Amino acid sequence: MSSTRRVDAVVVGAGFAGLYMLHKLRSEGFSAVVFEAGDDVGGTWYWNRYPGARCDVESMEYSYGFDEELEQTWEWTERYASQPEILRYANHVADRFDLRRDIQFQTRVTAATFTEASTTWRVRTDRGHDVVGQFLVMATGCLSSANTPEISGAATFAGSSFHTGTWPHEGVDFTGQRVGVIGTGSSAIQSIPIIAEQARELTVFQRTASFAVPAWNQALDPRAVKELKAEYQTFRAEQRQTATGFGSRIKGGDGSALDAAPDELSRELQRRWDYGGLSFLGAYNDLLIDNQANDLAAHFVRAKLREIVNDPAVADKLAPTQVIGCKRLCVDTGYWATFNRPNVHLVDLQDDPIEAITPAGIRTTTGEHPLEAIVYATGFDAMTGALLRIDITGRGGLSLQEAWAAGPRTYLGLGVAGFPNLFTITGPGSPSVLTNMLVSIQHHVEWIADCIGHLRQNHLAAIEATEPAQEAWVDYVNTVASFTLFPTCNSWYLGANVPGKTRVFMPLPGFPPYAEHCAHVARSGYEGFALTTP
Ligand code: NAP
Numbered sequence: 001m002s003s004t005r006r007v008d009a010v011v012v013g014a015g016f017a018g019l020y021m022l023h024k025l026r027s028e029g030f031s032a033v034v035f036e037a038g039d040d041v042g043g044t045w046y047w048n049r050y051p052g053a054r055c056d057v058e059s060m061e062y063s064y065g066f067d068e069e070l071e072q073t074w075e076w077t078e079r080y081a082s083q084p085e086i087l088r089y090a091n092h093v094a095d096r097f098d099l100r101r102d103i104q105f106q107t108r109v110t111a112a113t114f115t116e117a118s119t120t121w122r123v124r125t126d127r128g129h130d131v132v133g134q135f136l137v138m139a140t141g142c143l144s145s146a147n148t149p150e151i152s153g154a155a156t157f158a159g160s161s162f163h164t165g166t167w168p169h170e171g172v173d174f175t176g177q178r179v180g181v182i183g184t185g186s187s188a189i190q191s192i193p194i195i196a197e198q199a200r201e202l203t204v205f206q207r208t209a210s211f212a213v214p215a216w217n218q219a220l221d222p223r224a225v226k227e228l229k230a231e232y233q234t235f236r237a238e239q240r241q242t243a244t245g246f247g248s249r250i251k252g253g254d255g256s257a258l259d260a261a262p263d264e265l266s267r268e269l270q271r272r273w274d275y276g277g278l279s280f281l282g283a284y285n286d287l288l289i290d291n292q293a294n295d296l297a298a299h300f301v302r303a304k305l306r307e308i309v310n311d312p313a314v315a316d317k318l319a320p321t322q323v324i325g326c327k328r329l330c331v332d333t334g335y336w337a338t339f340n341r342p343n344v345h346l347v348d349l350q351d352d353p354i355e356a357i358t359p360a361g362i363r364t365t366t367g368e369h370p371l372e373a374i375v376y377a378t379g380f381d382a383m384t385g386a387l388l389r390i391d392i393t394g395r396g397g398l399s400l401q402e403a404w405a406a407g408p409r410t411y412l413g414l415g416v417a418g419f420p421n422l423f424t425i426t427g428p429g430s431p432s433v434l435t436n437m438l439v440s441i442q443h444h445v446e447w448i449a450d451c452i453g454h455l456r457q458n459h460l461a462a463i464e465a466t467e468p469a470q471e472a473w474v475d476y477v478n479t480v481a482s483f484t485l486f487p488t489c490n491s492w493y494l495g496a497n498v499p500g501k502t503r504v505f506m507p508l509p510g511f512p513p514y515a516e517h518c519a520h521v522a523r524s525g526y527e528g529f530a531l532t533t534p
Helices: 016-027 068-073 083-096 186-198 222-229 232-240 262-275 278-282 291-308 312-318 437-457 467-482 511-523
Strands: 006-012 032-035 109-115 120-125 130-138 160-163 178-182 201-206 212-214 330-332 344-348 354-358 361-364 367-370 373-376 391-393 422-424 462-465 529-532
Touching: 006 016, 006 109, 006 120, 016 032, 016 083, 016 437, 032 130, 068 232, 178 186, 178 361, 178 367, 186 201, 186 330, 186 373, 201 361, 212 262, 222 232, 232 437, 232 511, 262 278, 262 291, 278 291, 291 312, 312 344, 422 437, 437 462, 437 511, 462 467
Parallel strands: 006 032, 006 130, 109 391, 130 422, 160 373, 178 201, 178 373, 201 344, 212 330
Antiparallel strands: 109 120, 120 130, 354 361, 361 367, 462 529
């Protein structure tokens, strides 16, 4: 089909970022169209339907705060919402604000080209759309481009293969099967305990052992929910004052782990362990900054692992050696205990690497592991993958692939020099994946809408990050990251999980100073951006 629609803005993606962007644009009087590859809304939560998929940020925090009626009427049922419930929430939002009429589903944007004469973007899709918009907003998600490693012989496998990030909607029944899971990140750690209950035999192929803290998920207490809803906006404001956009109500965390007496340290870490979830890393202010401090927390978690796993040899293999929190900390429900089951086996790929996938299973150096199903829990080409698979061409014929050949370069994670009127929601160079995504998404959507409103009010045609501002921003992000322990391991934050991807630390740690800086940029008339008249 073809379309020659002209709109103020083209939005790519109908996950939480795209949905709110569309709503915000429309409510400010702009016309917009959203293109979405999936059949329906939800983004990450539409695609990631693997068994046990659940958010690792608490449900009362992982929700939009822009509409009082929405936040008051929606009822979460569990402390950590499951994927089906989050997807129902995304659908509820789409219905409530009548968003679907401007979303073109089952449509992938293939190319976007900036036309200098008209300062507009021409967007093409795999279904023949040809749409022109003044603005192009990339709401493509940070973890939406699945990473499937190229393992020799993979295509010859006679059984079924799945990727956690593109899970079949009808579900998968592993009953009676021998299943192999490749990977031990968050997706694997959530799905392994459930697959283990179904499968005849489960073999986990681990390249890097992961740290995990318990979720202690449970039904929400209606009284606590009512109390929080009575002051929801205060709560949201508190979230924005935390480095990560969540966990504001958990007391403590201001001191150094190195100053704590040993019994005080273990009490505090135990308190965080008993509380559950990602706030474990907030126990002290230097856990992600100082190696020695980090080691205290890592040691505590490794000791927990050894208490949980019965076989010391298996516990040794499961014990992570990197800095805790360097790779995204996993939040689990019974992950390590799963290795006490007789039908669960661990292959440590450090000692026994995969040689090939065969028709019958996975062959490592010590022999073949016969399998009927392989689950690739191998993550994503994070933050840049979804942007770079679209052929985006900016000013002077410069492609985004060329501009980012040495890694992503942005100003504020919102704009890119050479690409006027293009915005990246939670783009590289912004706090993004180091925060509660809903907080960062809401912040970016509102900043972008204000910016577009400013252009309209002042009869301006285009906004573009300047090279010097972008240069300085990239340096700033690298400098902040270098003060942390984040760059010390091969994480997807660095792009290290994708062979050949340039190693650059992509997100910016620390939400409040970032948000303050973005506000300052807007107040100063968009310092660091060039604004042009028609
Ligand atoms: P991930 O964290 O990148 O984990 C991928 C796993 O696959 C890692 O263990 C990785 O090992 C392994 N792997 C990759 N390529 C491999 C290869 N060629 N051979 C063997 N192993 C290989 O991906 P994910 O688990 O999908 O999670 C990604 C992110 O999504 C998370 O960090 C989190 O931010 C988000 N997420 C959140 C939730 C939640 O809210 N609870 C759930 C799932 C995902 P290496 O470590 O050695 O690279």
